[in-house]
Amino acid sequence: MKRRSLVLPVAAGLLAPLLAACGGSDGASGSGDVIVVGTTDQFTATADSPAPFDPAFAYDTGAWNVLRQSLQTLMHIPRGGGAPVPEAASNCRFSDNQNESYRCELRQGLKFAGGAEITSQDVKFSIQRVIDINSEAGAVGLLKNIDTIETPSDSEVIFHLKTPDATFPYKLSTPVTGIVDPASYDGRKLRDGFDVNGSGPYHVTSEVDGDRVVKAVFTKNTSYKGDLKLRNDKVELRSYPDAAAMGKALDSGEIDLMARTMSPGQIEEMSAEPKAGVELTEMPGLEIRYLAFDTDEPVVKDKAVRQAVASLVDRGQIASEVYGSTAEPLYSLIPATITSHTNSFFNKYGEPDRAEAARLLEDAGVDTPVKFTLNYTTDHYGEATAKEFETLQRQLNAGGLFDVDIKGTEWSKFRPAQTRGDYTVYGMGWFPDFPDPDNYIAPFLDEDNFLNAPYVNKQVSGHLIPQSRSEAERSAAAKDFARIQDIVAEDVPVLPLWQGKQYVAAADDISGVEWALNPSGELLVWELGTGSAV
Incomplete structure (x- = not known):
């Protein structure tokens, strides 16, 4: 992958929703080369925060943007926004007029990374587990309106709600409802550390320094069955201590894309004085x-x-x-x-x-x-x-x-x-x-x-x-x-x-940048590649 020169000031950094940086020291996208993404998000396991990547505990943009790549949900928000559409499900719908009963049919051929087939019982286990653990730090509040979960067959799951909720399909698109492998997760307690076992578009492995992740590597899951179309085979998410360090990494060619969290100074300078080979993209933001x-x-x-x-x-x-x-x-x-x-x-x-x-x-x-x-x-x-x-x-x-x-x-x-x-x-x-x-x-x-x-x-x-x-x-x-x-x-x-507002700075040979971060700040690394976007 070609590299571009960019000199960024050392500036106090803010905003920008979690962004992905992309790029790759070895090249890009569907050719099998790695795309490297920079972030200032920190992923740390401590006594107070022992399970950063457990969907029952994780509830911040950075952690969720790791889980989105590695866990499947029944629904997802399509490219460009709009109402949720099926992902691990083949179809979902309210089966009553009061919006109190929601029924989903699973896609055929879903498998966990270990090879086990996914059934509706695994979906029930994953969501019931979050409710049972009831972590104060997590997103269990999104699921508190679930009364019971029924699995009349291996491919069918029905959610009975306590009260009508037209937003429930949206909730089934969030990582708190990610489908996890029961062989790797206890139904009653958190999974400490950084391992994730699911059926998402990528397998994730973490490079750890002490109690902190310095690099999360997403490798294409060749067994993935779902609605998402992957434009690359491998993406690395590298964590930097601040915006200045991330900017230097883009300058040196260590990464190809940076966003969360670029500093206001970086954004203003790049807007006023565009640099050759680097494109700054402004996107709608909901932060x-x-x-x-x-x-x-x-x-x-x-x-x-x-x-x-x-x-x-x-x-x-x-x-x-x-x-x-x-x-x-x-x-x-x-x-x-x-x-x-x-x-x-x-x-x-x-x-x-x-x-x-x-x-x-x-x-x-x-x-x-x-x-x-x-x-x-x-x-x-x-x-x-x-x-x-x-x-x-x-x-x-x-x-x-x-x-x-x-x-x-x-x-x-x-x-x-x-x-x-x-x-x-x-x-x-x-x-x-x-x-x-x-x-x-x-x-x-x-x-x-x-x-x-x-x-x-x-x-x-x-x-x-x-x-x-x-x-x-x-x-x-x-x-x-x-x-x-x-x-x-x-x-x-x-x-x-x-x-x-949201901004991404990327080498101009990276494609799909405009889709890689949606207005909700969701990082969608499968959209990144080199060459023309589709």
């Missing part, structure tokens, strides 16, 4: 960033405190000064590019207003300055996260109403601490599990939510979310989502900050 509050903690339990924070945060300054063209202010949990978005926070709070923040605190009898720590992760979303939180700190402290400290922690420790409830206020990012407004609402506000947050609003979790899921025509749920967004703006259990 959001937000602050979350432990509403049981005394310092922020009074919603007036959270409302005052909402009155002071200047999203425009964060977007322009920290992230430049890679981010836009966000005034709702649902991003502007998703149907049902409203500017609920702007409608309630308008532009930053110290006087309004002071009034809210005074009316509630809250003593000032209010003291707490803003916690963020140092290595999961890019280096620019630190600058973002320094900016937030200045914004909150400027008027004397708050006395805020900031503290950064590496992701392998941050996420377990956040799940335990160790943080009063903290920053997180979100790529949707699937592109529906429900997935920007339920993970934060439903029972057994992703954040393990104490905030409960019975109207939201008990009525509005179930009502929205009963609408097979998703636009019909817009009224419910609008009401939810207004409630979030009033109670502020979470505070949306910005919405990001």
Whole structure:
């Protein structure tokens, strides 16, 4: 594979959803040569995070983008987006008018890597296992509406749901429902380490340094039976400590594609001064960033405190000064590019207003300055996260109403601490599990939510979310989502900050780049190759 020269600045890095870098020191694509992808995602096994690649535990973009290549799901989102289509299944459908019973027929000839044939009992085992393990760190919340799983034959599986859920086909396209080999996975406990055994388009092996993966190698599964068309035989995903190191790897020819997480500086320089042999591709993005509050903690339990924070945060300054063209202010949990978005926070709070923040605190009898720590992760979303939180700190402290400290922690420790409830206020990012407004609402506000947050609003979790899921025509749920967004703006259990764009930088002999990352941040390495894309 030919190599190109690119000089990138050492810049603080952010955003970009998880991207794949591609390229190969030996060549590319369907010819059998390797395509090498760079990422700043870190895959680490620790006491708090022992099973990074177990679908019952994994719930971050980086880990899911490893599992997508190695585990099959019954459904998948097709190239270009739209409603899910069968993958390991040959067909799936709701078998009732209430969207409470979902039936799938498996493809013929499905096999695990060890050669064992896949049956509906294996599908039931894989999904029931996630429910039974019930890991707080995982995505089990997506499956909590399953009542029972029936396997009337070796090729047929039926999911009986507790309540109607038109989004269920989307949930069956996520790695938490990946089909795993029962010979390699215990039905009642997590599988520690980095091994993955499934029937996906690739076999994956990990090169490990201590407790950390430095390289994940995806080799074409010649026994794969499914809907995906592979354009290469082998892809390597190499992990780098930061955007600058990843940029140097592209410059030296060590990788052919980088994205997650490119720095704002890299993106701006490459946009202003294109480099020969390297193409920068901008793609639609559905990533959001937000602050979350432990509403049981005394310092922020009074919603007036959270409302005052909402009155002071200047999203425009964060977007322009920290992230430049890679981010836009966000005034709702649902991003502007998703149907049902409203500017609920702007409608309630308008532009930053110290006087309004002071009034809210005074009316509630809250003593000032209010003291707490803003916690963020140092290595999961890019280096620019630190600058973002320094900016937030200045914004909150400027008027004397708050006395805020900031503290950064590496992701392998941050996420377990956040799940335990160790943080009063903290920053997180979100790529949707699937592109529906429900997935920007339920993970934060439903029972057994992703954040393990104490905030409960019975109207939201008990009525509005179930009502929205009963609408097979998703636009019909817009009224419910609008009401939810207004409630979030009033109670502020979470505070949306910005919405990001996606960028990929790749050598110009790499094809399929425009398909390799979809708007949900899903890495699809089978789309990468050399030569013309099809």
